[in-house]
Amino acid sequence: MMIDNARFRRLRPLAELTRVRMLEFIREPEAVFWVFVFPVLLAVALGIAFRAKPVSSLEVAVAAEPAAASRIEALLHGAPGLRVHLMGKAEADHALRSGRVDVVVEASGVGEGMPQDVTYRYDPTRAEGRAAHLAVDAALEKALGRTDVLEAHEERVSRHGSRYIDFLIPGLVGLNLMGSGLWGLGFAVVSARTRKLLKRFAVTPMYRSHYLLSFMLSRLLFMVLEVAAIVGFGWAAFGVRVNGSFAALAVVSVAGAMTFAGVGLLVAARPKTIEGVSGWMNLVMLPMWLLSGSFFSYERFPQIVQPVIRALPLTALNDALRLIMNAGSPLAATWSQLAVMALWALVSFALALRIFRWT
């Protein structure tokens, strides 16, 4: 019992520091907003913007000599997914430029039931433009007698787990763990330094590692709430499911929270001003905002930078979260991501403790 008491006493400062850290946080209404409310608002906005739209039809403008125009309209009648508008040439050009129509069909006249000099005008950089061009061409050819030789079936994919919002929610969880870890810790540490509070702690017998560990521990507790807020919201509002186990999700989230607590402490280890630490944090976070695949897949970046992207802590966290939440993989499938995060967490914590500026 004596040993247990002594061990407990030794950890009391750590418990006190963690407790105080959390009291400070929940008494700061703005911090609560940015950590809990903001990501939910972001999920709402992005969820609405990218919600599964009813499959919209392709808009076709027919700008032709009247006889040709009515012939084309008749030929396209009944073609699936196409909506035809008869327009003057100037009006059609304007509609194409502004994206109101996807393709403009021009023709100079009709001869033997065939439209003459048919021209398709479309923007090849827009997917809808290319699709409309092919659809209109196929519909006209078919109406004029071309027969399809290949009989193919179509399968339309809009199952849960493969929508954009299913991809987005794990990304938002990752982004939020990074943001609250870095901002939360960075500001708290640097503000304590500018207020000479760190110096005051440094003249007590407090273990210096306890001070840094208390930040890691308090992040752990808030992490549960943050992840629950976003995942819970995604499930309630968009039906985004956690296909893997919640235990695996918890382990990955802990790893993520520890990683960014470590990186946050490292970024905050030296700066003397809030402005200074803000600059560093932006520098650290910006590449990960862009590269780590929170909003869109990083597979689109050139092959040569892929290893670098995969070594970033946010990429590892996002990938692991998506494996658990979307693919429903077991925890063991995320070992390489967990290893990347553990390395970041340990190295940054050890380095932060070493170079930490107390005065």
Place this chain on the structure above:
Amino acid sequence: MERSDLAVSCRGLVKRYGELVAVAGIDLEVRRGECFGLLGPNGAGKTTTMEVLEGLLTANDGAVEVLGSRWGGDDRALRERLGVQLQETQLSEKLTVRETIRLFRSFYVRGREVGEVIRLVELDAKAKARVGKLSGGQRQRLALACALVCDPELLFLDEPTTGLDPQARLSVWRILERYRQTGGTVLLTTHYMEEAARLCDRVAIIDHGRIIALGSPAELVASLGADQVVEVRARGEVAPETLAGLPGVSGVTAVDGSLRLAVREIGTLLPALLNELERHQASLEKLTTHEATLEDLFVYLTGRELRDDD
């Protein structure tokens, strides 16, 4: 004196910041149970000296011993026995008085009960108040509570009452006197000579990183060789040397266009002084007298005022 009787000793202490010499060779001995004051203007090197003694800064030269130990050994064991109040520490505004003291208490193995310390610094009524809501004097007492919570053998106080109103200053002094009754040792810095005179058994006057006078407040004042100070301002040509020759004058210092005379017998001086001014056809603009203080000693030693801020 036995070394074990010393709470703090330092010899030949030098601290430089690049070209700037903040402390230029200071020798100090603070006895156990004593209240020792470092008195000097802003920038004299008081805080730097304190921070070296507190183990926050490493000196460029010199030897420091605190409670019989040197920094760089078992520092945590040494810190267990020290109470420190730094200049301008801002404790977390979101925490209450009790939470703050409880946090500091947790850092020490031994110490006082949190409630006991709150009573000691007279913050009972504010125990549940957020630090952000406290007045300047209350914050200072809270800082003192954080220093006293480990029941320290030695208390370092860096300008404990700077910026406080007289009422608040009195209550800080009261708390310190109570601590001293329990046998504690205090090393404090101040630029208030009343504070040094009231609290300290011995005072070292520091200027430009050196000790320029050392002794009990009474001894230091006596070293002026005078018990009154007369300050004269006159329009016209009056050389300090002429006034120095007047009866009962032990020293003359020119400060900001007026002359300060350290005087032993004010009764014989005043008529002679007025005569002398008349002889030089100088019209008197101002004449004040007060009892000699540590401030006058500082002015006499340096030709400058101790305080230029307030």
